[in-house]
Amino acid sequence: MLGKHAKLERTAIGFAIGIIIVASIGGLIEIAPLFTIDETVEEDPDMRVYTPLELAGRNIYIREGCYACHSQMIRTLQDEVERYGPYSLAVESQYDHPMLWGSKRTGPDLARLGGKYSDQWHVAHLLDPRSLVPQSVMPAYRWLARNDLDVSDMPLHLSAQKKVGVPYTDDMIANADEDAFGQANPDSEAADGFFERYGFEANARYFDGDRRKLTEMDALVAYLQSIGTLSEAASKNNEITKTIPDEGGAE
Amino acid sequence: MTIDHETLTAFAKTYGLIYMMIVFFGAVVYALWPSNQSKFDRAANSILEQDED
Amino acid sequence: MISQLTKTERETALFLTALLTLSGLTLGLLGRNDLLGYHGALLAVAGMSLTFLLIKDYYKPEPDPDNRAKYYDDPIKVGLVLALVWAVIGMIVGDWVAWLLVFPEATFDAGWASFGRLRPVHTSGVIFGFGGNALIATSFHVMQRTSRARLADNISPWVVVVGFNLFCLMAATGYLMGITASKEYAEPEWYADIFLTIIWVVYLVLYLRTLARREEPHIYVANWYYLSFVIVVAMLHILNNLAIPISLGHAKSYSLFSGVQDAMIQWWYGHNAVAFFLTTGFLGMMYYYLPKRAGRPIFSYRLSIISFWGIVFLYMWAGSHHLHYTALPHWVQTLGMTFSIMLLVPSWASAGNALLTLNGAWGKVRDDATLRFMMVAAVFYGLSTFEGSFMAIRPVNSLSHYTDWTVGHVHSGALGWVAMITFGSIYTLTPWIWRKERMYSNKLIELHFWLALVGTMIYVFAMWNSGIIQGLMWRAYNTDGTLAYSFIDSVAAMKPYYVARAIGGLMFLAGAIVCAYNVWKTAKLPTVTEYTPDKPPLPARGRPSAAAQAAE
Ligand code: HEM
Ligand code: HEM
Numbered sequence: 042m043l044g045k046h047a048k049l050e051r052t053a054i055g056f057a058i059g060i061i062i063v064a065s066i067g068g069l070i071e072i073a074p075l076f077t078i079d080e081t082v083e084e085d086p087d088m089r090v091y092t093p094l095e096l097a098g099r100n101i102y103i104r105e106g107c108y109a110c111h112s113q114m115i116r117t118l119q120d121e122v123e124r125y126g127p128y129s130l131a132v133e134s135q136y137d138h139p140m141l142w143g144s145k146r147t148g149p150d151l152a153r154l155g156g157k158y159s160d161q162w163h164v165a166h167l168l169d170p171r172s173l174v175p176q177s178v179m180p181a182y183r184w185l186a187r188n189d190l191d192v193s194d195m196p197l198h199l200s201a202q203k204k205v206g207v208p209y210t211d212d213m214i215a216n217a218d219e220d221a222f223g224q225a226n227p228d229s230e231a232a233d234g235f236f237e238r239y240g241f242e243a244n245a246r247y248f249d250g251d252r253r254k255l256t257e258m259d260a261l262v263a264y265l266q267s268i269g270t271l272s273e274a275a276s277k278n279n280e281i282t283k284t285i286p287d288e289g290g291a292e
Numbered sequence: 293m294t295i296d297h298e299t300l301t302a303f304a305k306t307y308g309l310i311y312m313m314i315v316f317f318g319a320v321v322y323a324l325w326p327s328n329q330s331k332f333d334r335a336a337n338s339i340l341e342q343d344e345d
Numbered sequence: 346m347i348s349q350l351t352k353t354e355r356e357t358a359l360f361l362t363a364l365l366t367l368s369g370l371t372l373g374l375l376g377r378n379d380l381l382g383y384h385g386a387l388l389a390v391a392g393m394s395l396t397f398l399l400i401k402d403y404y405k406p407e408p409d410p411d412n413r414a415k416y417y418d419d420p421i422k423v424g425l426v427l428a429l430v431w432a433v434i435g436m437i438v439g440d441w442v443a444w445l446l447v448f449p450e451a452t453f454d455a456g457w458a459s460f461g462r463l464r465p466v467h468t469s470g471v472i473f474g475f476g477g478n479a480l481i482a483t484s485f486h487v488m489q490r491t492s493r494a495r496l497a498d499n500i501s502p503w504v505v506v507v508g509f510n511l512f513c514l515m516a517a518t519g520y521l522m523g524i525t526a527s528k529e530y531a532e533p534e535w536y537a538d539i540f541l542t543i544i545w546v547v548y549l550v551l552y553l554r555t556l557a558r559r560e561e562p563h564i565y566v567a568n569w570y571y572l573s574f575v576i577v578v579a580m581l582h583i584l585n586n587l588a589i590p591i592s593l594g595h596a597k598s599y600s601l602f603s604g605v606q607d608a609m610i611q612w613w614y615g616h617n618a619v620a621f622f623l624t625t626g627f628l629g630m631m632y633y634y635l636p637k638r639a640g641r642p643i644f645s646y647r648l649s650i651i652s653f654w655g656i657v658f659l660y661m662w663a664g665s666h667h668l669h670y671t672a673l674p675h676w677v678q679t680l681g682m683t684f685s686i687m688l689l690v691p692s693w694a695s696a697g698n699a700l701l702t703l704n705g706a707w708g709k710v711r712d713d714a715t716l717r718f719m720m721v722a723a724v725f726y727g728l729s730t731f732e733g734s735f736m737a738i739r740p741v742n743s744l745s746h747y748t749d750w751t752v753g754h755v756h757s758g759a760l761g762w763v764a765m766i767t768f769g770s771i772y773t774l775t776p777w778i779w780r781k782e783r784m785y786s787n788k789l790i791e792l793h794f795w796l797a798l799v800g801t802m803i804y805v806f807a808m809w810n811s812g813i814i815q816g817l818m819w820r821a822y823n824t825d826g827t828l829a830y831s832f833i834d835s836v837a838a839m840k841p842y843y844v845a846r847a848i849g850g851l852m853f854l855a856g857a858i859v860c861a862y863n864v865w866k867t868a869k870l871p872t873v874t875e876y877t878p879d880k881p882p883l884p885a886r887g888r889p890s891a892a893a894q895a896a897e
Contacts (some may be wrong), residue, residue, distance in 0.1 A: 069312065073304060075609045121819075139527055178836060183454050322649040323648075338561060339490070345357070
């Protein structure tokens with residue numbers, strides 16, 4: 042064995058390929074279960090997908106780097122559940138490509154944000170955080186209200202989402218741009234199509250309060266109001282178990 | 293046989309672990325093998341022989 | 346630089362820059378209605394500028410064939426300078442975002458200037474721009490000297506240096522415009538990821554070909570560490586960035602993975618990026634430059650080998666300590682915790698090995714700030730790995746996770762270990778490759794050392810304090826069983842620590858600027874005349890060097 046090793050070392054290529062093979066066999070065996078880990082995720086047949094407007098808002102959340110300061114993952118710890126709400130379940134982020142669990146809370150967790158505040162609160166907060174929370178260190182995002190939302194590419198976004206596994210129908214993909222507009226303009230004709238495809242529960246409102254135009258603010262607020270509302274699994278789960286699996290993750 | 297999560301996990305936790313231990317053990321044996329000592333001494337000193345240029 | 350290339354090499358280079366221009370134009374055309382267009386333009390402009398440079402010097406006389414018997418150090422010089430440029434940029438942005446948490450209105454109503462977009466400019470700038478360039482440059486040096494062989498060819502080192510920096514540039518400018526995949530430390534989008542993959546393969550092949558030319562059968566251990574950095578980073582990069590772009594004309598893509606699977610793969614990547622980018626690569630640096638500077642062989646060569654394999658194997662399992670108490674299955678969390686604790690053993694083996702090498706040379710450490718940089722780096726490496734293993738314990742992590750404690754840990758590793766070992770190596774290497782007797786000013790090195798050390802201490806202590814206070818406030822209860830503090834109470838309590846951190850960071854940044862100045866002045870010192878390498882690189886084994894060139 043040792044003689045072989047010395048010979049192996051003599052050729053760098055052999056040595057490097059040796060390292061690659063030896064280490065990656067170990068690595069592959071170890072990470073193989075990660076590729077099937079989604080099998081372990083609880084099921085929620087009633088879970089809905091993001092609407093096109095919410096997805097556009099989610100992309101703005103990503104673009105602005107909100108995840109750098111806000112987590113979306115409530116841990117199984119007593120104080121977190123009391124502060125933020127039911128702890129997060131894996132199923133809740135099954136349509137999140139990519140996930141936005143975050144790793145730093147410069148600001149509070151947002152996993153249960155949807156429905157917690159009014160649209161007006163969100164708009165005011167994003168325009169000037171310190172007008173509502175004087176000690177906040179969050180930046181103001183005034184350009185969101187100025188920028189028109191570009192929805193023309195939404196069909197492309199939905200079809201890519203479908204390719205990675207989110208169950209959008211062909212109908213939803215084809216009308217994604219219309220639906221994004223409709224959700225933020227409930228009195229328009231486009232809204233009818235939106236209701237038809239996404240059901241009446243899905244929120245349709247003038248999110249930014251401005252009826253004249255569709256802005257990035259509309260999209261972001263629509264997304265913020267949707268966080269944690271796609272699935273009811275977590276609140277149901279919390280009602281049943283009442284207790285937190287102390288010291289334990291979701292098994 | 294379908295390869296499901298359970299199987300992969302069990303495999304990783306048993307054979308994967310054994311495999312890594314064996315390879316690591318092999319590396320330790322190689323490092324401690326007495327006849328390799330002189331080679332290692334030579335290597336450790338080799339970088340000092342050349343005056344940097 | 347170009348005068349060092351032969352005619353055929355200049356032609357090859359021209360072909361490559363034309364290819365770069367063409368790919369840039371294609372990307373620009375495809376993405377003309379999207380932000381992607383800007384990055385196409387960036388590549389095209391870079392390609393055209395390089396083409397222009399090449400054409401300008403195309404008819405200069407060819408280099409003296411004897412030059413080929415020497416080491417090839419030009420790419421190292423460029424890599425080192427770029428590392429320092431990125432260090433200054435990355436740290437300016439780091440300190441700026443630190444101040445943004447004190448003065449949140451300083452965003453000036455501009456998207457590109459807000460915290461969320463600048464923060465990844467900082468992390469990518471320092472990790473990839475500063476750290477990556479330093480690793481590439483020093484690896485070119487170490488691979489040549491330990492093999493006593495010239496770099497295997499004259500073109501691929503340039504492909505690596507130029508290509509890697511174009512990647513960094515696409516990353517940083519992309520974040521400012523809002524192009525990001527949001528995966529921490531892997532934010533660049535699909536086209537930049539593909540670009541980097543190509544560059545990285547060239548790097549790996551160059552490394553292997555250079556090692557293949559060596560005379561000594563045994564490969565010096567520093568190369569093992571560097572190689573594991575090159576190889577594992579490639580695997581991590583490819584897996585974690587698998588994504589489907591919404592079209593070839595758009596920068597935006599969606600990760601192939603979602604939810605818990607995405608989280609696990611992201612942190613398998615994230616932790617191993619710490620391991621194989623911020624640790625093994627820099628250990629390679631340490632295992633070469635520290636013994637060289639101290640003039641003593643490494644304390645235990647055997648230990649360095651065992652430590653290598655320990656680190657390679659144990660890190661693989663540890664990623665899930667980033668996801669304690671989350672929706673990740675319990676056993677994965679336990680596994681991550683157990684292996685993180687075991688990881689302390691090989692980590693301390695390396696830190697101890699470095700310090701024991703200095704044992705008996707303490708006089709030198711006292712007098713030589715460069716060596717002191719390396720010693721302090723080894724100490725911080727020991728400290729931050731101890732801290733990391735501690736934070737990987739679930740109950741400890743329940744307190745530290747999401748808080749500034751993590752940021753403190755990161756910077757005790759990043760400033761104390763990564764940056765210090767790099768500065769030590771830069772001060773060692775600079776006079777050698779620029780052929781000077783010594784650095785321009787030892788006083789400035791001394792100044793830099795104290796700025797860096799004090800800056801790091803202030804930063805890390807501030808973040809330990811703020812992190813632990815944050816963690817405790819979040820879980821504090823009143824006697825009646827209600828939570829004692831609102832979230833914003835904890836934000837307000839951070840203010841003094843954020844100020845202190847920004848000041849500590851400013852000192853560290855000042856040190857880096859001093860370093861850049863010192864290197865600049867050193868490069869302008871008179872060159873040591875009549876330089877003859879004591880031991881020239883050996884010609885490639887078994888073939889005359891002329892034939893070797895023709896073959897390349
Ligand atoms: C002038 C010195 C530096 C200053 C002032 C500084 C400041 C900062 C700040 C303010 C953050 C954001 C923390 C937050 O979100 O709360 C940060 C994050 C980070 N910095 Fe630095 N930094 C400096 C140097 C470095 C260096 C040299 C490195 C690496 C080699 C580095 C690596 C990182 C990393 C990896 C993060 C992300 C941490 C996380 O996600 O937990 N920094 N830095
Ligand atoms: C034995 C070695 C180490 C272990 C076990 C370890 C463990 C940990 C743990 C438990 C966390 C916190 C994860 C969380 O709660 O989110 C962490 C974060 C981090 N560590 Fe280490 N660490 C080690 C060494 C290092 C070193 C040497 C560096 C060098 C710079 C480093 C850089 C980082 C970074 C950048 C993060 C932040 C990741 C993020 O959240 O963005 N670690 N590490």
